[in-house]
Amino acid sequence: MLNKIANAEQHLYEQVAHQIQGLIEQGTLRPGERIPSVRRFSAQNGVSISTVMQAYALLEDHGVIEARPQSGYYVRLRSRELPPEPAISHPPLAAARVNVPDLVIRIHEAIENPDIVPFGAACPSLDLLPSRKLNRALGAILRRTNYAGVTYQSALGNQPLRHQISRRALDWGHHIAENDIITTFGCTEALNLCLRAVAEPGDTIAVESPTYFGILQIIESLKMKALEIATDPKTGVSLEALETAIRKRMVKACLLMPNFQNPLGCCMPEENKKELLRILARYEIPMIEDDIYGDLYHGADRPQPVKTFDKNGLVLLCASFSKTLSAGYRIGWTAPGRFKTQVERLKVTNTMSTAPLLELAIAEMLRNGGYDHYLRRIRKAYALQVQLTTRAICKYFPEGTKVTRPLGGFLLWVELPKSVNALALYRKALAEKISIAPGPLFSAKQRYPNFIRLSCGHPWSAELEQALATLGRLAGTM
Ligand SMILES: Cc1ncc(COP(=O)(O)O)c(C=O)c1O
Known part of the structure; x- marks a missing residue:
């Protein structure tokens, strides 16, 4: 790849680039590994920082290494080393009972x-969870009062936690008032309550194919049916297939994961998210949006949930802290849009409210624990x-x-x-x-x-x- 520039007339930065490429080809630096920082390489090899920067930029241009924000440079997997991706799925358009x-x-x-x-x-x-910090947050709360988390609280859940969730939504460009949020026992309870708010036993729920088995289990337990929709491993659910199903009146509601779908890991492009909303609005179909992986993006920016663009209150956004802070605390939440009253009522009969002590610990972690x-x-x-x-x-x-x-x-x-x-x-x-x-x-x-x-x-x-x-x-x- 850089052979053309490996000759006697090379600039110094080209020689440096060539040297690094040699290390990669010999296997000293392997795909996925971090290469020395610019400063370190410069000090170790007696070349200026700007030369190393030029060399790294050249290698980046040639797709040999990649920069990761705030992390440094890494050896890229070359596409010839990557296996091909699976094709879009083609499930038949037929609702099924789930087992x-x-x-x-x-x-x-x-x-x-x-x-x-x-x-x-x-x-x-x-090893990757910030358990010590979470313990410290819990300790601080217990020291502050003898009565933390002891009494009943409103069905909406702990106010400081709802405040933190509301504040964080502003970071991805959306205003969710704290009183429009209901905290839940994990994302699982949020999905359960939202499904019950928008559909009844016997109704059909459109899901991606493949989809997270927990979603299928919930649909099964509520005696609803699942309609698997064709899904592209790069761009998510096929809007064409979904609209066909909706037009044929086969669907009562959708339950989708537009950001980092489980198991595909794909993220719907923003234009598709907006088009999805247009379809939902046209037919007045509610969508439960599972955004549990939204904060775990590998790129530079957090993708916005579909909820961000929703003007009609049709999106019931669900998430939790299970993949980022603690699965065992079981703290999740939903912003159910126009279905808030129904979800709140269901929350009361389901679990009354979520565990306030653990909610406080998560709120403290978000407020003061270096979560970002x-x-x-x-x-x-x-x-x-x-x-x-x-x-x-x-x-x-x-x-x-x-x-x-x-x-x-x-x-x-x-x-x-x-x-x-x-x-x-x-x-x-x-x-x-x-x-x-x-x-x-x-x-x-x-x-x-x-x-x-x-x-x-x-x-x-x-x-x-x-x-x-x-x-x-x-x-x-x-
Ligand atoms: C997409 C998705 N939604 C929901 C859940 C369940 O989340 P929680 O543990 O917060 O109930 C999981 C867990 O694996 C998941 O992958």
């Missing part, structure tokens, strides 16, 4: 077993973990494997050759103490027999690499 296998419960159980390699559940590593600083760190960590896992898949998985290129979050959706049965692979992998999430769990009709979802929530290690080599070997023999 999610109990395998989901086994995948969740694996989280608690330290002997099992954790590619199954979408769970951040304990922490998010910056964790976003980089996840982007790197996703890259390194992709690289290992390239190396160890059978010919014909395809992998998504998530723009946020920490999940990879892997299409294996047709000969591989993901459920059989799940069992074989578990026998080797490796947990994965097989594709059929992500479909109401148990489609995706040769797909798996891999969670990259844990810092890269030799053990993870070894487990991926084992998975690749197992898949290769099927």
Whole structure:
């Protein structure tokens, strides 16, 4: 790539660029790894900072390295090293009763077993969570008063927490009044209440295909039906397919993840989000928007939720702190737009209100705990973990494997050759103490027999690499 400039007439910065490229080609610097900072390279090699900067800019232009905001330069995965991406899904346009296998419960159980390699559940590593800071926030609250979190509170939930959520929404350009927010036990309760507010048993809910199995479980438990809609691993749900379903009066409501969809990791382009809203408004169809991964973008900016553009109150935004602060605290929230009264009523009968002590701890963390600083760190960590896992898949998985290129979050959706049965692979992998999430769990009709979802929530290690080599070997023999 830089061969053309590797000759005697090179400028110094070109020589430096060539030297770095040599290190990459020899494998001293590997794809996904950080290269020395400009300052350090300059000091170590006795060249000026501006020369190193020019060299890095050249390498960046040639796609050899990439800059990550506030983090430095990293060796890029070259596209010839990346496996192709899976194609858009094509589920038939037919509503289905849902029956999610109990395998989901086994995948969740694996989280608690330290002997099992954790590619199954979408769970951040304990090493990456700011537990000490959270403990400190909780301690500060308990020291302040003897009665923190002891009494009942309003169904809307803890006011300081709603204030913090409202304030943070301003950062992505949206005003949600704190009284338009209801706190919940995780995103799960938010999705549950919102579904019950907009639909009844027997109604059909449009979902992406594939979709997060927890969403299918909730639809199943509420005796509703799921209508899987074609979804592109790059741009999200097909608006054409969705509008066809809505026009045919097949859909009561939608439940979608426009930002960093689970399991695809894709993010809907802003124009699609606006078009989606136009369709919803035209037919007066409510949409539950699951934005649980919204803060975990790998790029420069947070993508806005669809809710930001909603003028009609049709979007019920749901999220939680499970992927960023603590899944165990079970603190989530919803901004249910014009359905607030219904959701509030349902909240009262469901759990009365969320646990105020833990809400206060999260509010304190948002207010005073360096949450944004922490998010910056964790976003980089996840982007790197996703890259390194992709690289290992390239190396160890059978010919014909395809992998998504998530723009946020920490999940990879892997299409294996047709000969591989993901459920059989799940069992074989578990026998080797490796947990994965097989594709059929992500479909109401148990489609995706040769797909798996891999969670990259844990810092890269030799053990993870070894487990991926084992998975690749197992898949290769099927
Ligand atoms: C897309 C999505 N929504 C909701 C949830 C559940 O969130 P919580 O643990 O906050 O209930 C998850 C957890 O994996 C998820 O991936």
